[in-house]
Amino acid sequence: xxxxxxxxxxxxxxxxxxxxxxxxxxxxxxxxxxxxxxxxxxxxxxxxxxxxxxxxxxxxxxxxxxxxxxxxxxxxxxxxxxxxxxxxxxxxxxxxxxxxxxxxxxxxxxxxxxxxxxxxxxxxxxxxxxxxxxxxxxxxxxxxxxxxxxxxxxxxxxxxxxxxxxxxxxxxxxxxxxxxxxxxxxxxxxxxxxxxxxxxxxxxxxxxxxxxxxxxxxxxxxxxxxxxxxxxxxxxxxxxxxxxxxxxxxxxxxxxxxxxxxxxxx
Amino acid sequence: xxxxxxxxxxxxxxxxxxxxxxxxxxxxxxxxxxxxxxxxxxxxxxxxxxxxxxxxxxxxxxxxxxxxxxxxxxxxxxxxxxxxxxxxxxxxxxxxxxxxxxxxxxxxxxxxxxxxxxxxxxxxxxxxxxxxxxxxxxxxxxxxxxxxxxxxxxxxxxxxxxxxxxxxxxxxxxxxxxxxxxxxxxxxxxxxxxxxxxxxxxxxxxxxxxxxxxxxxxxxxxxxxxxxxxxxxxxxxxxxxxxxxxxxxxxxxxxxxxxxxxxxxxxxxxxxxxxxxxxxxxxxxxxxxxxxxxxxxxxxxxxxxxxxxxxxxxxxxxxxxxxxxxxxxxxxxxxxxxxxxxxxxxxxxxxxx
Numbered sequence: 359x360x361x362x363x364x365x366x367x368x369x370x371x372x373x374x375x376x377x378x379x380x381x382x383x384x385x386x387x388x389x390x391x392x393x394x395x396x397x398x399x400x401x402x403x404x405x406x407x408x409x410x411x412x413x414x415x416x417x418x419x420x421x422x423x424x425x426x427x428x429x430x431x432x433x434x435x436x437x438x439x440x441x442x443x444x445x446x447x448x449x450x451x452x453x454x455x456x457x458x459x460x461x462x463x464x465x466x467x468x469x470x471x472x473x474x475x476x477x478x479x480x481x482x483x484x485x486x487x488x489x490x491x492x493x494x495x496x497x498x499x500x501x502x503x504x505x506x507x508x509x510x511x512x513x514x515x516x517x518x519x520x521x522x523x524x525x526x527x528x529x530x531x532x533x534x535x536x537x538x539x540x541x542x543x544x545x546x547x548x549x550x551x552x553x554x555x556x557x558x559x560x561x562x563x564x565x566x567x568x569x570x571x572x573x574x575x576x577x578x579x580x581x582x583x584x585x586x587x588x589x590x591x592x593x594x595x596x597x598x599x600x601x602x603x604x605x606x607x608x609x610x611x612x613x614x615x616x617x618x619x620x621x622x623x624x
Numbered sequence: 625x626x627x628x629x630x631x632x633x634x635x636x637x638x639x640x641x642x643x644x645x646x647x648x649x650x651x652x653x654x655x656x657x658x659x660x661x662x663x664x665x666x667x668x669x670x671x672x673x674x675x676x677x678x679x680x681x682x683x684x685x686x687x688x689x690x691x692x693x694x695x696x697x698x699x700x701x702x703x704x705x706x707x708x709x710x711x712x713x714x715x716x717x718x719x720x721x722x723x724x725x726x727x728x729x730x731x732x733x734x735x736x737x738x739x740x741x742x743x744x745x746x747x748x749x750x751x752x753x754x755x756x757x758x759x760x761x762x763x764x765x766x767x768x769x770x771x772x773x774x775x776x777x778x779x780x781x782x783x784x785x786x787x788x789x790x791x792x793x794x795x796x797x798x799x800x801x802x803x804x805x806x807x808x809x810x811x812x813x814x815x816x817x818x819x820x821x822x823x824x825x826x827x828x829x830x831x832x833x834x835x836x837x838x839x840x841x842x843x844x845x846x847x848x849x850x851x852x853x854x855x856x857x858x859x860x861x862x863x864x865x866x867x868x869x870x871x872x873x874x875x876x877x878x879x880x881x882x883x884x885x886x887x888x889x890x891x892x893x894x895x896x897x898x899x900x901x902x903x904x905x906x907x908x909x910x911x912x913x914x915x916x917x918x919x920x921x922x923x924x925x926x927x928x929x930x931x932x933x934x935x936x937x938x939x940x941x942x943x944x945x946x947x948x949x950x951x952x953x954x955x956x957x958x959x960x961x962x963x964x965x966x967x968x969x970x971x972x973x974x975x976x977x
Contacts, residue, residue: 515707521676522709522767524696526723526774536722540713 381596388589400586401594410576410591417564417573418598420488421557424495425550428503431496433546436507437538440516454504457497462562469494470566487567494563495556502552510545511538543607551603558595625688627652627810628673628778633682635668635834642668644834646682650812655804657813657821660831661857666814669831670780673812675699687777702771706783708763710755716766717742717751723774741769744803761792768800772807779804779811785820797824818858822846830854847903852975855901862904862944863975868896874969876900879940881919887974899975904934904947906971910964918966921946923957937965 391399404410439446457465469490473480480486496503516538523533539546564572570579573595581588626649635642643665650656658666671677673684675696684692691699710719720741724734742748745765755763764784771779781800785793801824804811815821821828822842830837830845830853838845838854849855855863866876871889875882876898885900892898910918921937921944928934928950935946935957946965948954957963 514712515709518705518707518709519711521674521696522703522705522711522770523722524676525674525699525701525703525780526770527697527700527726528722529697532726537711537713541711543713 384589385593388586388593391586400590404587404590413573413576416571417558421554423492424557425553428496428499429546432503432507436511440511454500457500465494466563466566491567499553499556503549506545506549510542514541547607550606554599629685631683633679636680641834652810653808655811655826657825657828659821659828664831665834666831667782670782670814674701674703674780700777702776702779704767704771704781704784706786708767710763710767712755715752715754720770720773737773741773745769760788761796779809781813783814852899855975860904862902864900864942865897866900868892868894883917883972884969885972885974886969901973901975902967902971904945907946907965907967910966914966920962920964923959923961
């Protein structure tokens with residue numbers, strides 16, 4: 359028993375070292391902009407560059423919209439497949455893995471060619487390009503979105519919970535909003551976290567669709583000749599991701615508490 | 625008209641027949657069990673009553689209204705599932721109040737009903753607990769309260785005790801029956817456990833391969849099974865193929881031993897082969913003066929089953945089990961002994977196929 363506890367902690371320690379050493383190294387490097395001492399100079403210079411803040415806000419907005427659109431698409435899809443067509447699950451799973459084998463460069467040229475003319479021209483205005491960017495990110499995030507949501511649904515036996523709610527008189531929207539989604543909170547949070555992290559660091563789609571408006575291309579450009587600031591940017595984007603996830607979690611918890619049914623006698 | 629009528633119900637799945645020609649009338653306040661092995665169609669039938677499956681043919685009439693095509697959320701039917709299906713994000717009280725909240729009942733009425741239900745299941749102190757903080761038995765009691773809180777017309781229970789351990793199963797089934805009697809609610813209970821069905825039901829529907837084999841009270845099902853399947857499925861049973869000797873007198877021959885049966889043999893002819901069944905507890909050591917259905921058996925094995933001792937006898941080419949109460953004064957034979965035993969003519973049941 360003691361041996362098991364030791365190995366548990368050993369592997370947890372190894373994992374933490376694996377994840378945090380690169381992060382610490384980046385953070386440490388970002389503090390060395392001033393020769394011979396540790397300082398926040400890189401962060402200060404970063405804040406003084408209006409392009410960086412602007413691109414960070416832009417990519418965060420795009421990331422949040424990607425999460426919203428991705429979850430709006432995936433949660434009902436995964437739910438309905440589990441409920442009504444479980445035999446389609448392998449097909450959906452296969453489709454969700456396609457972004458791993460289709461390079462982002464292929465995807466972005468596909469999007470540009472398809473939407474540069476024809477019935478739905480989207481590449482000739484900023485709104486259209488932003489929408490294409492969000493749609494592309496939903497596709498890139500599909501494997502993470504699908505897997506997180508599907509794992510969350512596996513954990514709660516959605517079919518029986520749905521039937522239980524139906525037998526109590528609940529309609530489909532009520533079942534989704536009061537039973538399914540509140541129980542998928544951590545799965546959805548996981549999906550959101552991964553999606554936001556992908557969007558903040560993504561380079562290919564952003565470069566071809568919106569250029570230096572997005573955070574990924576800006577980090578790349580800054581990194582070409584301002585290495586300390588680039589490291590500071592990475593750390594800041596990491597902190598922003600965590601803070602946003604904390605906020606989503608907080609809002610989600612409050613929403614769940616407000617939307618719950620009345621409790622019985624206390 | 626009966627309170628719940630299932631009229632000529634059938635359900636065909638793409639690869640198999642789920643339920644075939646199912647006819648049943650259930651009276652208000654009755655406790656009916658669907659009993660049968662896995663895949664016999666009992667859960668499918670229950671799910672058709674709940675509205676989760678649509679019958680291929682037939683009608684379901686509840687309290688005079690045809691509910692065959694009505695969606696499950698408009699049937700006012702309470703359902704208890706094997707896996708409890710409590711909403712993990714809600715407390716016990718919120719789970720119980722969920723159906724009432726959906727019906728937009730006032731908060732005060734919901735609180736009062738939740739309190740009533742918590743008292744009914746003896747979990748008054750657990751209103752603020754979450755499902756994962758309760759034992760399996762407690763969770764199932766909450767699921768029962770949740771289904772009852774909406775005052776359903778029918779309570780449906782799909783193997784509700786299967787996931788629980790043996791002791792909890794016995795106490796909880798008594799509790800379910802007591803609550804059902806107290807509320808006078810009509811209930812349909814699905815189980816593959818014959819003891820559960822026999823102990824809890826007003827009537828049992830025994831099913832096999834999508835069809836009803838027999839409908840009757842637990843007493844009728846156990847003592848007078850009409851088919852070989854029911855006889856074999858409910859309780860343990862000795863069966864043997866015998867030859868009809870005298871149809872009018874109910875006399876048959878088994879390995880040269882003449883047995884008299886009280887079952888009707890008038891449609892049979894002399895020389896016909898029929899299957900008979902005798903319950904192990906209906907066979908006993910011969911008492912003074914008994915002459916009916918007396919035969920000898922060689923003791924092959926003796927097994928203690930707690931309150932009962934099972935003696936395995938070889939009678940000609942057939943092996944019979946005989947059960948006798950385990951009491952201190954019991955004088956048991958030894959293995960290899962030949963004993964003389966008997967059973968009444970009423971104990972010799974002639975089975976249809």
